Amino acid sequence: MLQSHDPASSRRAFLKGALVVGSAIVIPGCAQRVAQVGHVPAPLPPVAAPLPAQVAARPTAPLGIRPELFRRALASLDQHRGTLAKHDRLAIADFAASSSTPRFHLVDLVDGSSTSLLVAHGSGSDPAHTGWLQRFSNDDGSNASCEGAFLASDYYVGKHGRSQRLIGLDPTNNNALSRAIVVHGAWYSNQDMLATHGKLGRSQGCFAVGETALQTVFDALGEGRMIYAAKV
Numbered sequence: 071m072l073q074s075h076d077p078a079s080s081r082r083a084f085l086k087g088a089l090v091v092g093s094a095i096v097i098p099g100c101a102q103r104v105a106q107v108g109h110v111p112a113p114l115p116p117v118a119a120p121l122p123a124q125v126a127a128r129p130t131a132p133l134g135i136r137p138e139l140f141r142r143a144l145a146s147l148d149q150h151r152g153t154l155a156k157h158d159r160l161a162i163a164d165f166a167a168s169s170s171t172p173r174f175h176l177v178d179l180v181d182g183s184s185t186s187l188l189v190a191h192g193s194g195s196d197p198a199h200t201g202w203l204q205r206f207s208n209d210d211g212s213n214a215s216c217e218g219a220f221l222a223s224d225y226y227v228g229k230h231g232r233s234q235r236l237i238g239l240d241p242t243n244n245n246a247l248s249r250a251i252v253v254h255g256a257w258y259s260n261q262d263m264l265a266t267h268g269k270l271g272r273s274q275g276c277f278a279v280g281e282t283a284l285q286t287v288f289d290a291l292g293e294g295r296m297i298y299a300a301k302v
Contacts, residue, residue: 132184135175136302139164143298146219150239153221155294161222161287163189163277163299165203165215169270174279176290185290187283190259191215192275201269203301208238208245213274216243216251220297223247225288230254234288236277236297243299253277253291255284 131140143162151157159178167173174189191203194214198204207214218240225234233254238246256278258271271278277297279287291297 129179129182132175132177132182134172134186135162135177135184136164136166139166139300139302140177142300142302146240146298147296150219150221150296153239154296156292157295159290159295161291161295161297163297165191165195165206165217165299165301169201170264170268174277174287176287178290185286187279187286188259188261188264188270190256190270190273190276190278193272194275196272199269199272206242206301207275208242210245210249215273215275215299216246216249217299217301218243220246220251220299222253222291222293222295222297224293228252228254230256230276230278232284232288234291239296249275251275251277253279253284253287253297255279255281257281259283 129144131137139162143160147154147157147160158180159176162175162177164173164175169188169190172186172188174187176185176187178184192213192215193199194207194212195203195205203215205214206217208216216238218238220236220238220243223235223237225232227233230252231254233252236246236251236253238244238251243251254276256271256273259273259278260280260282263270277299
């Protein structure tokens with residue numbers, strides 16, 4: 071039996087078959103492209119922002135300086151940064167220690183080194199001369215040491231020889247300049263006082279260091295740096 075051949079039907083069948091075959095080819099390809107477009111790469115881990123130089127380079131307390139006192143001194147340095155010409159070194163007077171102890175610390179904040187020297191406190195801060203500071207005062211005529219941050223100012227020659235003026239930067243010591251609270255050398259702050267008396271003599275509120283130690287202090291401080299005095 072001969073099969074009849076309808077050209078129109080054949081054409082429709084051909085197109086239908088082509089569509090089916092084409093669908094079998096095109097659809098997987100589209101699915102592959104969709105999968106590629108829809109793929110989102112894993113995000114890169116976040117990069118931490120660099121710390122400010124002031125925080126990143128925050129020094130630790132040198133050996134012999136109590137950490138809490140050192141932290142307070144650095145906080146004061148930050149507070150008065152705009153007034154100070156130089157921030158690379160500072161001096162810290164630890165008046166919680168006895169006068170028989172090297173308690174005047176000259177600190178290099180760049181390399182972390184420090185030098186500790188003897189320093190006297192005021193007679194008004196220790197009326198019984200125990201060797202321990204009992205109180206601070208900012209009052210004129212008190213002969214007492216005062217606490218806070220001081221700007222190391224200019225040099226002059228006075229009754230104690232070469233000395234350095236100090237400017238008080240806090241309400242607790244803002245009379246320092248008018249009271250003539252200065253850095254100077256004194257015989258009663260020399261090392262040999264400890265052998266004979268077990269403590270230093272007393273100043274009138276000044277930072278009196280040993281006569282042979284004075285130049286060391288001047289070389290470390292210069293003008294424009296800070297002294298911080300506290301009893302913590």
